[in-house]
Amino acid sequence: MTTKVIHEANLAEVNQLGDNSAEFVIRPLFYGYGNTLGNSIRRVLLSSIKGAAITAFSIEGTTHEYTSIPGIREDVVDIMLNLKNIRLKSHSDEPVEISFEIQGKNAGENGRVNAGDIKLPSGIEVGNPDQIICHIDDANYTLKMHLVVETGRGYLAIEQASANRVHSNMIALDAVFSPVLRVRFKVENTRVGQDTNLQQLTITVDTDGTITPREAFEEANAILVNQYTALAGSTTVESAPAPGVEQESDDSGLALPIEELGLSARTANALVNNDIKTVRDLVALSEVDLKDLKGFGSKALDEVKEKLTELL
Numbered sequence: 079m080t081t082k083v084i085h086e087a088n089l090a091e092v093n094q095l096g097d098n099s100a101e102f103v104i105r106p107l108f109y110g111y112g113n114t115l116g117n118s119i120r121r122v123l124l125s126s127i128k129g130a131a132i133t134a135f136s137i138e139g140t141t142h143e144y145t146s147i148p149g150i151r152e153d154v155v156d157i158m159l160n161l162k163n164i165r166l167k168s169h170s171d172e173p174v175e176i177s178f179e180i181q182g183k184n185a186g187e188n189g190r191v192n193a194g195d196i197k198l199p200s201g202i203e204v205g206n207p208d209q210i211i212c213h214i215d216d217a218n219y220t221l222k223m224h225l226v227v228e229t230g231r232g233y234l235a236i237e238q239a240s241a242n243r244v245h246s247n248m249i250a251l252d253a254v255f256s257p258v259l260r261v262r263f264k265v266e267n268t269r270v271g272q273d274t275n276l277q278q279l280t281i282t283v284d285t286d287g288t289i290t291p292r293e294a295f296e297e298a299n300a301i302l303v304n305q306y307t308a309l310a311g312s313t314t315v316e317s318a319p320a321p322g323v324e325q326e327s328d329d330s331g332l333a334l335p336i337e338e339l340g341l342s343a344r345t346a347n348a349l350v351n352n353d354i355k356t357v358r359d360l361v362a363l364s365e366v367d368l369k370d371l372k373g374f375g376s377k378a379l380d381e382v383k384e385k386l387t388e389l390l
Contacts (some may be wrong), residue, residue: 100291131253149219156169165205205287
């Protein structure tokens with residue numbers, strides 16, 4: 079009796095469903111691994127992806143959250159809830175303090191103040207600029223706010239946020255750092271040739287726009303790899319490529335630099351500027367990924383596909 083080798087997983091498809099939604103199809107999988115991988119990837123996606131949020135704020139003229147502000151339609155509690163809904167991306171691991179002010183006459187329609195009205199420093203981006211902060215009813219009133227943006231993973235309780243405040247006179251906010259809004263997965267049976275004892279896992283990821291679904295998916299799997307590698311020690315287990323998936327050969331030309339592929343200068347420069355330096359880097363990207371590259375148009379895509387067909 080022979081022992082069946084547990085073959086490697088294979089990311090067969092990445093389907094873009096919207097600007098911030100994508101579907102990842104993994105097949106074929108060793109039987110039973112659909113739920114094993116689906117559950118673990120989903121849990122990490124929802125709990126452990128790095129994000130940013132407002133953790134404290136102050137409004138000039140107020141001392142606590144249980145108050146109203148003359149000239150502002152909302153009270154401080156309403157503004158707190160609106161600030162918690164602002165989706166942010168921070169490139170700093172340290173807390174970032176932001177100060178901004180806006181006069182009523184310079185606010186939007188009906189005195190509306192949006193997240194996009196905040197003048198953000200470099201390294202901070204807002205994912206939902208249309209998120210309402212408040213409405214200024216007095217054209218002569220000037221709203222002055224101070225915010226603290228921090229990065230983290232998972233959920234920050236109000237008690238912890240309050241204890242770790244940068245300034246004691248600020249109002250602390252509990253925060254959900256995760257940029258992943260929803261994750262769903264489905265497991266189906268599949269087959270390769272005569273082998274019917276295989277599974278297909280489809281994972282759908284929705285994000286808030288501060289990170290792409292693919293970035294979140296890859297980060298979640300990288301986290302799992304780190305955890306399992308630490309536990310495995312020096313033990314290794316024999317594996318094999320997924321059924322129906324050809325293994326790369328050593329002489330396939332994947333190490334060839336992009337500059338030597340014979341592409342036009344414009345196309346080659348666009349790839350190199352996006353940190354794609356070899357054919358191996360290039361073939362790792364889907365057609366959707368290539369279309370998303372900066373400075374990479376449809377003509378460049380057609381040129382690359384033609385060259386890869388000749389080479390591979």
